[in-house]
Amino acid sequence: MKYSKKERQKLLQQTIIDNPFVTDEQLASQFNVSVQTIRLDRMELSIPELRERIKGVAAHNFENDVKSLPIDEVIGDIIDIELDERALSIFDVKEEHVFQRNGIARGHHLFAQANSLAVAVIDDDLALTVHSEIHFVKPVRAGDRVISKALVTGKDDSKSRTFIELTSTVENEVVFAGKFEMYRTKGKGEK
Amino acid sequence: MKYSKKERQKLLQQTIIDNPFVTDEQLASQFNVSVQTIRLDRMELSIPELRERIKGVAAHNFENDVKSLPIDEVIGDIIDIELDERALSIFDVKEEHVFQRNGIARGHHLFAQANSLAVAVIDDDLALTVHSEIHFVKPVRAGDRVISKALVTGKDDSKSRTFIELTSTVENEVVFAGKFEMYRTKGKGEK
DNA sequence: TCAAAAATTAGCACTTGGTACTAATATCAG
DNA sequence: CTGATATTAGTACCAAGTGCTAATTTTTGA
Structure with a gap:
């Protein structure tokens, strides 16, 4: 059984939080919907694309690294x-x-x-x-x-x-x- | 004045360590060489491409978050x-x-x-x-x-x-x- | 029940920041 | 001057998208 839009979006959000490295394609097959649906979902939830997510994590890390190298x-x-x-x-x-x-x-x-x-x-x-x-x-x-x-x-x-x-x-x-x-x-x- | 190949590669390496988010294009203009030269340099030095670098930083961060201290x-x-x-x-x-x-x-x-x-x-x-x-x-x-x-x-x-x-x-x-x-x-x- | 609205899917052109490969030039050293 | 080394140029291709239009399916409300 497929999830409702709301349920799917909720799970989607959590899934991406848990693993920001997941691609739209993987998500699509996980939720049994098309890639386009995933993209629409991301847009509605304002979740950036994979690369931007990763960049975000890395940038955060980098900042922390730079000023907390000793820390x-x-x-x-x-x-x-x-x-x-x-x-x-x-x-x-x-x-x-x-x-x-x-x-x-x-x-x-x-x-x-x-x-x-x-x-x-x-x-x-x-x-x-x-x-x-x-x-x-x-x-x-x-x-x-x-x-x-x-x-x-x-x-x-x-x-x-x-x-x-x-x-x-x-x-x-x-x-x-x-x-x-x-x-x-x-x-x-x-x- | 341009740098010698060796000098450039040394600086390149450091530049990327300092800021892994830099693209080949930016590096090319910084060192006044073509993008291709930068790519050859990266290959010789086994420096991965931007996205892989960023992914590395992000993944490292992700792992470290989990295992930073004995839980x-x-x-x-x-x-x-x-x-x-x-x-x-x-x-x-x-x-x-x-x-x-x-x-x-x-x-x-x-x-x-x-x-x-x-x-x-x-x-x-x-x-x-x-x-x-x-x-x-x-x-x-x-x-x-x-x-x-x-x-x-x-x-x-x-x-x-x-x-x-x-x-x-x-x-x-x-x-x-x-x-x-x-x-x-x-x-x-x-x- | 049936049409309008909402949701989903599909397809295409285009983007970034590359790889892989070939080929042409430039530069330098003996 | 010639051969090696270094550099540049250009092409096809890739992943993981965006942006857009259009078609199809599903849901819903009157």
Whole structure:
């Protein structure tokens, strides 16, 4: 049985959202209508053609890439940063980050946010975590907004090390704390 | 003055990296050569055509959106486990786990494997990481197969704690080591 | 029930940004 | 000057469309 026009258009819309790479021809055979019908549908719904859709996705990506190249490698959104001094990031805990069984966030997500922030705060092309001591102070749950603060507390230039103290809070309560020892390739300000 | 073939191709490459959305025609006028020359250049450098480039960027984006961080409950495949004793897991490092800049795996992936394993080895409905001290001993790269071993070394039943020693190796070389202090709700064997 | 309206299908010319291929020129180096 | 290399030109063809007209089918309302 064929769908009504409305139903088809609704499904069409969702299908294209799910997979913007689909051609009119594929859609036509999927919905058992002619290519022309699909085109009319797209027009009515103001859905651009395949190439324009792809360009859109790519352009979006590109923009994000350009201005978030350092940030792209980060878990959580960095909202404030002062290189070699401090940094702040937000991470919204969602269903997929918690144990189904008890709704508590898996430790490695909190660590990932912290570790990413520790890497980001270092003013260097390359920063690696060497050592870290961490405390999971209080369970975090889906829906919580975790704010991570990284503070550079010291350096050992001879060993190319930077020391960072990290605290994550939910509504002003500490949930995670850690010390990070990071390795950097170059000293501050070098090029 | 026109560039030499080599110079032009070098610039061409960079130009396309900087802006993959540029057409052959635009490139031709930019370098003051014919469109055909640009096409020959692209062929020699194996640079795909505009649409394929854009599709690549878009597809990359699409994938990355899905896999940017471990969503799965357990990171790595657990291949052997003896509850409350020891456990073993394998994690194959792929391109998406490493820094683009230097090809070294991001620390939180290694931590995630370790942490997942520490949680799994505990014979309890609910285990949480309380404290952890970790060392990133040696850089791990895409293509490496990381084998994590968790060993339960002690317990403090009065505090509901389990202590675990964890070692991750690549081809028998230690790359990551850590001690984990885990919290469990119930004692061993309880139900 | 039957005609008008709405929806669908068909067909054709044209567009972009190419590929694949052939052939003619231009340029440079020994 | 000649042969190799580089460049340009031109043709046919492709995918995935747009834009347009026209025909056919389906639905609906009086």
